[in-house]
Amino acid sequence: MRRTTFHNGLRAWWYIVLLFLYGPLAFVVVFSFNSTRTYSSFKGFSLEWYVKLFANETIVNAIYNSLTLAIVSSILATILGAILGYGMYRYRHLNLGWLIWFIYLPLVMPDIVYGISQMTFFVTVNEAIGLLEPGLLTMIIAHISFQIPFVALLVYSRLLQLDPLLFEATQDLYAAPWQRAWYFIIPTLQASLISAFFLSFTLSIDDFVISFFTAGPESTTLPIFIWSAIKKGITPEINAISTLMIGAVFAAAAISYAIQRARPVSKPSQQ
Secondary structure (H helix, E strand, C coil): CHHHHHHHHHHHHHHHHHHHHHHHHHHHHHHCCECCCCCCCCCCECCHHHHHHHHCHHHHHHHHHHHHHHHHHHHHHHHHHHHHHHHHHHCCCCCCHHHHHHHHHHHHCCHHHHHHHHHHHHHHHHHHHCCCCCCHHHHHHHHHHHHHHHHHHHHHHHHHCCCHHHHHHHHHCCCCHHHHHHHHHHHHCHHHHHHHHHHHHHHHHCCCHHHHHHCCCCCCCHHHHHHHHHHHCCCHHHHHHHHHHHHHHHHHHHHHHHHHHHCCCCCCCCC
16 A cells, blocks of 8 residues: 555656646747737637748847757767767776866856856957957857767767677778778767767757857857847747747757667677
């Protein structure tokens, strides 16, 4: 009896947590299709706010900037992070505890501190040599810098699951370094690299703090636009923008999760 009551209590608590996590998101999505601006009740289904959304040039530019920033930074972060992750695995037998600590540091550092430090760095460089003026380029660099640790750790954990003898086998078969990378390492890491890309995309598309401190006048992204727009009150257009962002993040996270679940797991050799 007590065990049944305990399980029912856990189930009820689980539903309560889900309600508070996804209830507000569902509210935003539903009212983005409301035919009126009222939040007191749903008057009817309408795509009016989405039509107005894509007719607004400022919003369209923000969408373009967000997608450009997310895609470019995710591709570059995946490449650089994969190289770093392989390096961590390749020299894992050395005393590299300090390196692992540096990799973890950006993950736990407050975004506002990281954003301010990035802004200060870019402004200083721009004043000194005239490069890195705040804009889309500086935002891409800043996003890459906080995405790389996620990619590196994901690739590193995947490599640790492989049998070390596989790497020795490629050397015994006289494979050149580029052949080992092209025919063995990249295909083996394919699922992890795709997952890392979508994880980076998710982190980038909804980032506000770091983007805000490193953006320029012509590089407004959707999170920055929403923050500016809500000063005048939440409108159905804001709900529509938020719904599009929720859909993009959910899709990227779902693809990443599906790939992680589908990939085969190789157990290290016990010899």
